[in-house]
Amino acid sequence: MEFGFTTAAYVVAAVLFILALGGLSGQESAKRAVWYGIVGMALAVAATLVGPGSGYWLLSIILIAGGGVIGYQLATRVQMTQMPELVAAMHSLVGLAAVFVGFIAHIELGRVMAMDDSAKKALEGFAALLAKKDSVEIAILRVELFLGVFIGAVTFTGSVIAYGKLAGKVDTSAKKLPGGHILNAGAAALSVLCLIWYFNTGGVFPLILMTAAALFIGYHLIMGIGGADMPVVVSMLNSYSGWAAAAIGFSLGNDLLIVVGALVGSSGAILSYIMCKAMNRSFISVILGGFGGPAGEQMAVEGEQVAIDADGVATALDEADSVIIIPGYGMAVAQAQQNVAELTRRLRAKGKEVRFAIHPVAGRLPGHMNVLLAEAKVPYDIVLEMDEINDDFPDTDVAIVIGSNDIVNPAAQDDPNSPIAGMPVLECWKAKQVFVSKRGQGTGYSGIENPLFFKENTRMFYGDAKKSLEDLLTRIT
Numbered sequence: 001m002e003f004g005f006t007t008a009a010y011v012v013a014a015v016l017f018i019l020a021l022g023g024l025s026g027q028e029s030a031k032r033a034v035w036y037g038i039v040g041m042a043l044a045v046a047a048t049l050v051g052p053g054s055g056y057w058l059l060s061i062i063l064i065a066g067g068g069v070i071g072y073q074l075a076t077r078v079q080m081t082q083m084p085e086l087v088a089a090m091h092s093l094v095g096l097a098a099v100f101v102g103f104i105a106h107i108e109l110g111r112v113m114a115m116d117d118s119a120k121k122a123l124e125g126f127a128a129l130l131a132k133k134d135s136v137e138i139a140i141l142r143v144e145l146f147l148g149v150f151i152g153a154v155t156f157t158g159s160v161i162a163y164g165k166l167a168g169k170v171d172t173s174a175k176k177l178p179g180g181h182i183l184n185a186g187a188a189a190l191s192v193l194c195l196i197w198y199f200n201t202g203g204v205f206p207l208i209l210m211t212a213a214a215l216f217i218g219y220h221l222i223m224g225i226g227g228a229d230m231p232v233v234v235s236m237l238n239s240y241s242g243w244a245a246a247a248i249g250f251s252l253g254n255d256l257l258i259v260v261g262a263l264v265g266s267s268g269a270i271l272s273y274i275m276c277k278a279m280n281r282s283f284i285s286v287i288l289g290g291f292g293g294p295a296g297e298q299m300a301v302e303g304e305q306v307a308i309d310a311d312g313v314a315t316a317l318d319e320a321d322s323v324i325i326i327p328g329y330g331m332a333v334a335q336a337q338q339n340v341a342e343l344t345r346r347l348r349a350k351g352k353e354v355r356f357a358i359h360p361v362a363g364r365l366p367g368h369m370n371v372l373l374a375e376a377k378v379p380y381d382i383v384l385e386m387d388e389i390n391d392d393f394p395d396t397d398v399a400i401v402i403g404s405n406d407i408v409n410p411a412a413q414d415d416p417n418s419p420i421a422g423m424p425v426l427e428c429w430k431a432k433q434v435f436v437s438k439r440g441q442g443t444g445y446s447g448i449e450n451p452l453f454f455k456e457n458t459r460m461f462y463g464d465a466k467k468s469l470e471d472l473l474t475r476i477t
Contacts, residue, residue, distance in 0.1 A: 016040030098152025239268025330403015
């Protein structure tokens with residue numbers, strides 16, 4: 001009876017998770033989709049707690065309560081600008097959990113195999129499941145367990161490095177140890193040998209050796225990827241965490257873990273591929289730690305950055321008929337989205353056409369800018385994706401860039417040796433006038449100088465984006 005209830009609950013939870021993924025594809029349905037996910041996860045946890053092999057109630061309640069408190073603290077303290085690194089940190093925990101569960105499953109398998117038949121009959125839960133397996137099933141279990149630990153270890157260290165790069169605690173430039181990709185290939189080959197060894201013997205040493213190799217692969221792969229490609233890396237690590245969960249689900253005989261892991265793994269892989277296409281990146285190159293890529297000296301940037309004050313920007317906006325606003329990570333850091341929304345309302349009230357151009361990786365995370373603009377109640381119908389609006393810049397009077405750098409960098413088209421060479425960018429420099437709201441003259445996240453700032457039709461509106469826009473709003477009534 002308990003098993004039937006758990007299975008039914010898992011089916012309902014899986015359906016809710018699928019509905020959640022589908023709803024997150026649109027801004028209007030996203031809030032409802034989040035609730036689908038919450039209810040699905042609550043149902044899954046409840047069904048697991050009362051299902052076969054249940055027990056350790058006090059410990060389970062303590063762990064759930066502890067996790068809930070930590071989750072609440074994160075939800076209330078983490079800013080939207082910190083979401084990319086938070087996502088990477090969460091992926092690392094999934095990977096680490098897969099490693100721990102894999103080793104525990106290995107220990108439990110050894111314990112059960114050492115028992116006689118009479119002792120096995122008294123087992124419950126996961127141990128009872130292991131006791132019923134024949135030699136072929138145990139061999140398959142070892143492969144599943146091995147793959148779960150391997151993917152989990154790669155995900156863990158890769159996510160830790162991704163977190164460090166996104167949080168500015170690790171150098172965002174691509175760095176590899178001497179030997180480069182040969183070291184990654186060697187570690188992968190060692191892992192394959194360890195799989196054969198573990199498959200035949202079931203000993204713990206090949207499992208430990210593989211884990212060390214996988215931890216190195218995760219570290220070295222992500223260290224070899226530059227800052228411009230980090231949004232793709234976060235999505236890719238999301239996929240890895242899903243496949244790690246699915247592999248461990250097979251080991252534990254947990255159908256829901258298999259389904260959820262497959263959903264996360266496949267959706268993350270699809271998103272990574274879509275982002276690579278949007279950034280004109282090779283999917284294989286990115287997942288192999290930036291294999292290949294441009295080489296040579298970058299083009300020198302000539303000219304000077306010309307500043308403008310709020311009066312000058314206000315005058316230009318007063319004379320303009322069409323305006324395109326390009327939000328970026330700097331807008332999120334300054335929490336300037338409300339001021340941007342107010343500027344939009346005032347300009348539209350004057351009869352001017354105002355639209356937003358969103359790059360697929362603006363804000364270091366897909367959808368980051370869409371969420372901020374929706375929070376500020378900017379109408380959905382004037383928020384357009386790059387492919388929808390890029391051709392309109394030549395007919396635009398004013399383009400306003402707020403805290404963006406790499407996604408509006410013409411070097412992606414003009415310099416074949418640039419780290420972002422070939423990446424589609426918003427061609428705002430084709431507008432009649434461009435105003436860039438920026439703190440100072442520093443480079444962007446990927447550390448690349450932007451020729452846009454030196455063009456004749458560009459003016460630099462220096463200062464904190466929120467304060468600069470507040471100053472501008474006093475001049476636009």
